[in-house]
Amino acid sequence: MSTARIQCTDRVVGAILASWRYDISGISPEMRRDYESHFAECVRCSARQKFHRSLDVTLAVLTSLAALFFLFALAVLKHIGPLEHMAFNVFGLDVEDTYHMLISAGVAGLIFSVIALALVLMATPAPTYLSDIAAERAKLLEERLPAAIKSLRSR
Numbered sequence: 001m002s003t004a005r006i007q008c009t010d011r012v013v014g015a016i017l018a019s020w021r022y023d024i025s026g027i028s029p030e031m032r033r034d035y036e037s038h039f040a041e042c043v044r045c046s047a048r049q050k051f052h053r054s055l056d057v058t059l060a061v062l063t064s065l066a067a068l069f070f071l072f073a074l075a076v077l078k079h080i081g082p083l084e085h086m087a088f089n090v091f092g093l094d095v096e097d098t099y100h101m102l103i104s105a106g107v108a109g110l111i112f113s114v115i116a117l118a119l120v121l122m123a124t125p126a127p128t129y130l131s132d133i134a135a136e137r138a139k140l141l142e143e144r145l146p147a148a149i150k151s152l153r154s155r
């Protein structure tokens with residue numbers, strides 16, 4: 001369903017929220033109440049808030065996956081280090097140069113993706129959002145736990 005045609009119920013509040021990328025986690029609780037009630041009544045803004053938060057999480061996941069990928073590549077390179085003479089001579093490549101080029105590419109990629117991840121975590125409320133989800137899950141588990149134990153006993 002497209003939310004583009006749905007109008008914001010309060011253009012002024014909607015514009016402020018848009019400039020914050022619909023993130024109200026950084027403002028004081030008293031101020032937050034007004035914006036929270038706007039999210040409750042405005043379909044357009046609450047949909048956009050959900051979109052931006054899932055975008056933040058996606059970015060955080062992608063950048064950490066990239067960092068993991070480069071870590072893995074470096075680990076593999078380190079592992080094949082002792083075998084390099086065998087492996088690379090088959091392809092007739094200059095062993096030292098190729099190996100060092102791959103290592104520097106891996107290090108550069110790792111540094112780049114770690115910086116990207118740090119920027120995402122600093123610039124977006126992804127950490128708050130993720131810890132909120134974790135807290136909610138933990139609460140749900142706690143609520144379910146006694147019921148699960150009860151059902152086990154009744155068997």
Ligand SMILES: [Zn+2]
Nearest residue numbers: 008014042045
């Ligand atoms: Zn709105």
